[in-house]
Amino acid sequence: MLTETRSFPPAPEFAAQANAQAHLYNEAANDRLEFWAHQARTHVTWKTPFTETLDWSNAPVARWFGDGTLNAAYNAVDRHVAAGNGDRVALHFEGEPGDTRTVTYADLQREVSRAANALASLGVTTGDRVVIYLPMIVEAVVAMLACARIGATHSVVFGGFSADALRSRIADAGAKIVITADGGFRRGKASALKPAVDEALTGDSPVEHVVVVRRTGQETAWAEGRDVWWHDITETADIEHTPVWVEAEHPLFILYTSGTTGKPKGILHTTGGYLTQAAYTHYNVFDVKPETDVYWCTADIGWITGHSYVVYGPLLNGATQVIYEGTPDSPHQGRWWEIIEKYKVSLFYTAPTAIRTCMKWGEDIPNKYDLSSLRVLGSVGESINPEAWMWYRRVIGANTAPIVDTWWQTETGAIMISPLPGVTATKPGSAQRPLPGISAEVVNDSAEAVPNGSGGYLVLTEPWPAMLRGIWGDLERYKDTYWSRFEGLYFAGDGAKKDEDGDIWLLGRVDDVMNVSGHRLSTMEIESALVSHDFVAEAAVVGAADDTTGQAVVAFVILREEHAQNAGTAEGSESIQIDLRNHVAKEIGPIAKPRTILVVPELPKTRSGKIMRRLLRDIAENRTVGDATTLADSSVMDLIASGLSSKARS
Template identity: 75%
Template sequence: MINGATQVLYEGVPNAPHEGRWWEIIEKYKVSIFYTAPTAIRTFMKWGEAIPAKFDLSSLRLLGSVGEPINPEAWMWFRRVIGGDRCPIVDTWWQTETGSIMISPLPGVTSTKPGSAQVPLPGVSAAVVDDDAHEVGPGRGGYLVLDQPWPSMLRGIWGDRERYEDTYWSRFRGLYFAGDGAKRDADGDIWLMGRVDDVMNVSGHRLSTTEIEHALVSHPWVAEAAVVGAADETTGQAVVAFVVVKSDGDGAHASGHEVAVALREQVKNQIGALAKPRTILVVSEVPKTRSGKIMRRLLRDVAEHRTVGDVTTLADSSVMDAIRDGLETGKADQD
């Protein structure tokens, strides 16, 4: 806004009064920059290309994603279907607390990589470190930290200095740690791996929920997936997957068991047998907040047969009832 941008606001959800609501707004007001969450993009993929094809999206010149790591398949769909293969995509990492975008390609400058946030912006210095705060090498995962002050950095939490220090500065001395895992590739570009607390310990091996979700949605039948860890007497934790199948694909005609068999093989081939989900439940929707973020906390409650927590922030709380009923009536495929 300080640069004179005009922003379009509306009240409602993406599928009311119809599933082309956002594209209708873009066409009507000639929106030039569209910035949304990967979860929303995967929802549009599930609804099909025919919906955005009804609208004129030629005013768009820049696309962005935010809120969670974006899988390459969603990135490519976003660019092709919404951006007409002409709009650069900026996959951004930042927090409300950082005051601005911290890691992102520069449109028109950076050679982008589908799924990678890539490089710190000018004035920002980031590193990926191990448990001892040593930088990791190419291809290795670790903790994403900021190792130098930046122009818009937070300086405290109002009235609670101790909480500020404990939350952001206690894990690594002198380094700002936001709680996200990442890895660097051979070019030094950064790939976000999700929250480090979204890591499962299966038979002594640490598995990223984000990595397994990306493997699942890379299957042509799957529009969206959410993975959580559930307590397991044998392995410590087991992988539980909730998947949404594309309505216009071959998977729409497959049984839940057939979907599960195909997806376990997909995960096995892409990551390894250890990461195969123990339980796969085909659902019509996964629980999301009104801003489009998946509420994995609630799925974890369901997977471990606990009372489901607060659902007031969900866009549609009835989604949880349907998921819980599916587990209780034996519709989940168990390995």
Template identity: 75%
Template sequence: MPGDTTDTLGKGDVVSNESLANLLKEERRFAPPADLAAAANVTEAAYAQADADRLGFWAEQARRLTWATEPTETLDWTNPPFAKWFADGKLNVAYNCVDRHVEAGNGDRVAIHFEGEPGDSRSITYAELKDEVSKAANALTELGVEAGDRVAVYLPMIPEAVVAMLACARVGAAHSVVFGGFSADAVASRIQDADAKLVITADGGYRRGKPTALKPAIDEAVAKCPQVEHVLVVRRTGQDTAFSEGRDLWWHDVVGRQSADHTPQPFDAEHPLFILYTSGTTGKPKGILHTSGGYLTQAAYTHHAVFDLKPESDVYWCTADIGWVTGHSYIVYGPLANGATQVMYEGTPDTPHQGRFWEVVQKYGVTILYTAPTAIRTFMKWGDDIPAKFDLSSLRVLGSVGEPINPEAWIWYRKHIGGDRCPIVDTWWQTETGAMMISPLPGVTATKPGSAQRALPGISATVVDDEAHEVPNGGGGYLVLTEPWPSMLRTIWGDDQRFIDTYWSRFEGKYFAGDGAKKDDDGDIWLLGRVDDVMLVSGHNISTTEVESALVSHPSVAEAAVVGANDETTGQAIVAFVILRGSASETENLVADLRNHVGSTLGPIAKPKRILPVQELPKTRSGKIMRRLLRDVAENRAVGDVTTLADSSVMDLIQSKLPAASSED
């Protein structure tokens, strides 16, 4: 999901103009649908308004929220890079996400259509959600949780996860949500770093048709965390669950006995809302701190603008997990602040069958779908005939998040899911940015397959070279953010110096995102992936993204991952791992054809030295391809830590293929 950044990024990791000239020349353009453009929430005028008065623009967006004390100051940037937004304002985030909709007469509107993997479902109205959040807030108070405390949340994709997060916000405790699939050690390190006093978990969750236990990992983790006073356990699967007398409590007992009356207390706009740990693979966990007023302002505005949300009629579905920032901003805070009706799905896209997502779209009449390129490429691999069996005509806006999307996957998404009529908003942002930063607007932008295109109104982003000079159109280098934004991370929890060193030291006065990017001839931005995913082959910088896009543009390839492996002759050699489409079979001729296809698309320098067709790619549970592990395979090293993979057995299968892989001399 939205990017982790590395702690050290070398000065030589720039993306060269030589490589950028080779990027796929993408000429296809798709104008906004006329009916959507005519009634769009946000028009072209928003860019001019924000350019003329950026702070005034954000002050206006803040007024979309309900404040107990209206802010009079928009931005305090007197101590960069430590920003304060709306600092003299006070609000309660949970009130903004729940109570105010009930008070406005929308208590009967469905907030969440929950669809469990086993087929159980329930719909929760805003009035019901308010009662549940109030009861959970009273439960937190009974358990000694106070404003300023931290609460760890380790739950599956069930409504109680949303309730727990909002209950924390309601009482002013910062939540630290840990993805319900991380190891006990990973959970323990995050609980320790945040110094959480309460953990909220479940007996288990459902994944691929069977219950998977969560509580044992918490028991193991909490054994190393003596500051944890209680573990609150949601009964989801009914599995046998070990209980520690006095420490462990059932959610249905403690929350169930509470009153549904709870008066939310307003907190300062800069009061901590949550800590979210980025998925770094080494070193101390990096806890990204987000605060209340600025974060909610931008999460709500971008959800309203980028998806053109009409809360009275839209049914929205973000397929992310609550444990990632996409789930925080675009399942919990953005949609609920806007009074949206949304779908929440517990399981995987292939259970009980490969049409499960489209079955859910059809069942609920989903109008806005937000998913990841890795999911889209998986659907491509499964075949066009699967979505064709379902009625997807309710869809009107499609979104992509998590990594750059290959143009061919973008076109497939538009054609086979969007009926060749839905605009696609390809969104760039990160855990650290808190909310979307670069994206088309569905009623304004003529979209380009594979490009996030333009910074949103009120956001200042550009591409600079190694010396921090802005590159001209057609040039490439590093993506930077040049002005503070409301939802920006405030620091790394407990480590201000690491915050400065990681994000603000590479280019003075600018936030370095850690991503390579280019500007096309129109000035639109194309993301090239992490700067550490740039390969140096015979003196030429080649982006993994451009080679992957070239491979996926071949009709036999569903998905590709490319790495650079050390090579005595060329410095680095390009090694590609590809998943073939259903009907394609692996032959030496096909491998040669793929090599030549990349050569003719990007130039001979970009031809992979080795191409390995594989059944699956190593992915984290958030869907990111772990290229680090593929690099280990390509360089014949022992494979590193696989604990964050969704399926660690994938690596054994990939390694077993390596000796037989043909290599180009």
């Protein structure tokens, strides 16, 4: 809703005490590189101080603070203990079954050191890759930090992904170790994780050991000589460990995200610049006061939000935070608000999908709980519609908590566009303006900045510290994917509009990557999964607007001739759709399961054979079909429409 003009100025009493002040914008504009050097010295402890801020001579690969050395785990844990804050709570853990655990910074230092020594005993050394496939438990955070402590590069895979998705990521990263669990708890029951790892490691694999956390106690298959229990190797390990000091550009993690070519991209982030921007943005965007605040980001560590705003950003700032294993509706729909009341959470960061879901459940549920501790609310993963923004502010924030609607990506590493609480007069539905130190613009097809009131493509015009350093093992793909559309500009893949004030409104993806509940999914990856099923001859997938998830997966499939007849009845059509949904879930993961599968006789294609997904989106969103004159056969759209009128839709 780009016509929304209402804005909410910061409360004077909040602004006076806010971490961020308006002068940050001027400081960054006057000397951007010195601004970032100051942030690096303020938020990060360096073993060897850097003397060079940015080397952009090998663009588009940046070197930030390149001659400095540091360690991510030391910055997240040890320095707080050394400063006398070892008794401060780092993590309040809530398991879905109701089990709890409180971990101080001193506790965390001991656990991370033990885990680092345990990994070293298995042969993990600096530069090795470790895949982490865990639920949202304390060991997930410890495992990431233990890898960072010894200079190993971690690659976290979301626990909802399938064995096939896990296999491809293990192989691409060349992982030496996989850290997993017997399972986790979700919606009131234990779900297994270890079987997916076992399946992923069949055949050739670089993995030497699988480390298994005992979480649920369920029966677990075991490969002698390969598998080891987490508790067996950590409980006997030394509690002292000297961190490995690495160069600022040392690879910290690889995180895989969907790409338009089907094969997931291994986004590579290095240490110094990433930590600088993660800590700086967390400190200023959430106005965190480590001595008094309790922070909660609901993201899983399998996504970039969990990396930057569960693990590294909050811990570098010495914050106290909540981590929760389960879903917002288990064992009841007030679970989140119950946790906020219990721990007196003051800073809360979640996704618009979750907010819209809670809206559907009704405001009487959050109204049962004391949410008066909340003072800053955040939104992440996709644009938040103004209606959900207003509900979030009114029902959850009591009309007083500022909302920071943040735009960023796996590739950017940290928040890029967001209001600053205490500084920005917020507008419902707008991410508003680039943070101090970030250079972003909305441009037209000729890479010219559009005037206020116009739309175009969102680009980043200058390098930033937390930017990806490439795609793992494929530098050319990195250049082609992000830097080829506009010369010298990073193209984010999102459309955007500037309102009359110059504030930015995100309009969604302009490529064929869907955003489902904040998770980026490739249309081609899902199409490939569908076509791998015996029933399917051809498939096209689009993202359609969805009130709850932002976008939903809609698939158009042409069945092989021998199966097409079965789709002629409602019963046969439903059976086929169930089979195909389950197949996609197995190949990629449940998050990629199509909401709707439409069996069609043909697909709309141009003369060059390209599927015109724009027309399919029109059908999926029940719009009048747009211009079809460039199709090789324009009658195809009539054929699809007539065919669908006789098919059952899920």
